[in-house]
Amino acid sequence: MLQPPPAEPGMREDEVDTPALLLDLDAFEANLDRMAEMVAATGARLRAHAKTHKSPVIARLQMARGAVGQCVQKVAEAEALAWGGIPDILVTNEVVGARKLARLAALTRIAEIGVCADHPAQVAALEAAAEAAGVRLKVLVEIDVGPGRCGVRPGPEAVALAERIAASRHLRFGGLQAYHGRAQHMRTPEERRVAIAGAVEDTRRTVEQLRQRGLECAIVGGAGTGTFALEAASGVYNELQAGSYCFMDADYARNGEPPPFAHSLFVLTTVMSAPRDGAAAVDAGLKALAVDSGLPLVWGRSAPEAGGVGYVGISDEHGTLRWEAGAAAPALGEKLRLVPGHCDPTVDRYDWYVGVRGGRVECLWPVAARGAMQ
Secondary structure (H helix, E strand, O other): OOOOOOOOOOOEHHHOOOOEEEEEHHHHHHHHHHHHHHHHOOOOEEEEEHHHHOOHHHHHHHHHOOOOEEEEOOHHHHHHHHHOOOOEEEEEEEOOOHHHHHHHHHHOOOOEEEEEEOOHHHHHHHHHHHHHHOOOEEEEEEEOOOOOOOOEOOOHHHHHHHHHHHOOOOEEEEEEEOOOOHHHHOOOHHHHHHHHHHHHHHHHHHHHHHHHOOOOOOEEEEOOOOOHHHHHOOOOOOEEOOOHHHOOOHHHHOOOOOOOOOOOEEEEEEEEEEEEOOEEEEOOOOOOOOOOOOOOEEOOOOOHHHOOEEEEEEOOOOEEEEEOOOOOOOOOOOEEEEEOOOHHHHHOOOOEEEEEEOOEEEEEEEOOOOOOOO
């Protein structure tokens, strides 16, 4: 159920009801501008990943700065963006199931839609859905360049699948999807460099083998916030699919040489209990924060071992704060910003972004694709 917004434009930040998903507009816009400038200098294209923000409003802001379109992972996310006016959407995932495929094919009437495949049976199902809808669907071959999740093996198997797509009257071959997800959070720059070097070589070899068979790749896509500069410099990738750069999170901050973007996304929380010295509870727990990548950071307060305040425990409705003697203790009723461990699933817990600038609420944007799992 859509919840009423936790704030109104003009409110002070400390008047916002909590927990709330807070967007620092100055940092957010600076992130969009920085990525646009960095990508423009490479000659590659940015197709920003909307699984992070789930918002046609943010998608339009990215495209106003030069992004050629958006990526999504689910048909329901594609629907939310297409219905919100986004004209070019790539589902960087395999879609299985007749109902989902019918919905996907129907979207091609209002937007340019692409999807991935890694098996001949998927291609046959895509072909049937496109024929039934009277449309021609763009299909990319996903190759496994290291994650071991989805994707056909690079080389001859990928070429054979591409030829099957190209031979269809109802499909068109759109290129390669070659995303190395695990590389994004490898902690050292050298680990990331080695992983992406392998992905680039697998992709380069497959592109060349496709070319030898007369198939050109309009899209060679992949890359994320943690590695996009490496793919951009490869001369192989022509579309970069970074998503988290617009917000950042605590896990990206743990990377050695983290991506050059500012934290702009926070969960605003209230100190709801302070029963003893050195400990307090806030109203943002598991229902407010994704912790698969670790607990959040308390913004503006260093870690307890450095004389600050730490978020050290979590339950359904509560987060536990602790600090050493001598630290500035959070007061009962005080509002704190938390940097989520993982931005994407944290966003999916909220109906609204509360955009703030200079300590005041400036805007409220719906998280239009919240819960879009199908």
